[in-house]
Amino acid sequence: MAINLQGDKAEQSFRVRCAECLDGGEKMEECLKKKEMAPTTKPVKQNQPDEPTKENDSEESDDSEKKFQSQLQSESWKAKHEAGSELALAYELFIVTENVKWSDVAGLGGAKEALREAVILPIKSPHLFTGRRTPWGGVLLFGAPGTGKTYLARAVATEARGSTFSVSSSDLMSKWLGASRKLMMNLFRLAREHKPSIIFIDDIDLLCGSGDKAEFLAQMQDVRNANEGILVLGATSIPWTLDPAIRKRFAKRIYIPLPEECARSIMFKRMLGSARNTLTESDFATLGQKTEGYSGADISCIVRDAMMQPLRMVQSATHFKRVRGSVWNMPSQVVDDLWTPCSPEDPDCVEMTWMDIQDDKLQEPVVSMSHMLMCLSKAKPTVNEQDLEQFKKFMEDFGQEG
Incomplete structure (x- = not known):
């Protein structure tokens, strides 16, 4: 996962936020280590004069102690996990500067022209998009593997000179309940804080096939309705697996063909x-x-x-x-x-x-x-004629030739 932040103020604020997150995580780890290393004292039960000593007292105390330790570890892990899901982006994101220009991308003249209109122009000249003339909220790049979709997105990040968040679908997916939703919410929140910004999500089909699709659809709908200077750029090699709800959010769909x-x-x-x-x-x-x-x-x-x-x-x-x-x-x-x-x-x-x-x-x-x-x-x-026919059919039905 990578971020490209333009501007000293945006970069400084992001670095401060990351430092706070890291400090909080380190303090939490130290606290957990101290609890693990602390000597455990077993409670001593004083026998009453008339009460006989029970042989299973030690066994009961051991069981209660193990139960308490297990509960403590569970609660500590839960707190740490909740904090981690809240700050996971700060741990995984790092600031990079893309340096890929349009001239570095061989061919794809149609795709470059479409991306200039959909991405570059709204960021560089937002005053041109007023009233009912609004920029695209989502742009989908689809094509065979190895055709340069990710490389083209890097060129967009360089030319746009805005804050760019580059993630893979695996970065936003988690096996823990609710963690993926928090990661996705934090990603869009960071994009709003550093707008105008671009969110590039590679292998978008994996994310849309998971159980967190509803949160992604909601965030995309907010971006589309608010028109707040955020563009989501997705890439996929199997576009026919996307359902109509996802295709609706990515209103601009550009086909990246094999090189000429x-x-x-x-x-x-x-x-x-x-x-x-x-x-x-x-x-x-x-x-x-x-x-x-x-x-x-x-x-x-x-x-x-x-x-x-x-x-x-x-x-x-x-x-x-x-x-x-x-x-x-x-x-x-x-x-x-x-x-x-x-x-x-x-x-x-x-x-x-x-x-x-x-x-x-x-x-x-x-x-x-x-x-x-x-x-x-x-x-x-790596691509045969049958694969190309599928892409051409999807392009004829739902896309635009790049």
Whole structure:
């Protein structure tokens, strides 16, 4: 669970609240420890002169003492749990600053435009939404897994420059009766205190399928009626499991499709990052053509596997040669005593293994197009045609294409 608070005043007030919560929890734990460590004294029963001593007196006192200790622990746990559910968000939330821009999201032009209208514009220019022109209270992002729904929400948090509460459905669910309801109430209360704010809930379908759906519906209805500068942004990979009441709260439903060919080429290039490679622009275009039906997560797995190929070459190599290159932690410094794997037929080769080389003198080979194609031949997409048909049908019935 994460929070992005904009403004020094909001951040300071939240930090003070978290500190108070933590202090209260620590004091409660110390009190419980003292009670556990305190020596227990058994009551001594004085026998009357005419009353005979009973052999089961000690057993009765032991039973009563165990019963009292059990009741005390139960009451202490109950108080601690009630306080914990009241302050659980303070323990689990932490302040982060998202730094994902619209330009970092490849493709999805329609989804970006819809989110600018539904999220960015009401927060940046609230004076434009007066009278019967009101902003959306809930926006749902739905699509196949790995298409960038969460990444797109991070970009929204950066561009909106408001207070952003990012949670997963599991953060708001508890097996204890009433705890989930309190967590949800505290989340929306914090959002109201730091408005304008965005609440992003990932895997919203899990939350809506739990027994606390009524509280979520009530909070969403309050947000919709009050029009108080709070937007709930939900994401799901199985939108057809949402009932009509949930769809009503998320009036704006945007479909996040699989990346197009151009977007896939850009993803390959960006995911390689600063890794040494020999790929050209035509190579990236070829990879984009060959990955039809692959999601962004699938492409990420292919690139990660391809970047491991040079390391596998290092592990299996039996011959190395000296090369000239930059020091790994000082790119501006060039040395001549680095070692890289080579063929046994190379005239400069030396028979050794990577274990015989000094740690900072080992240079891995560059990532090549052959590495990419080899990893692509072994990788399969996680989404099939039947899954895409379900998303398209839901989009045609209830959604909007992104």
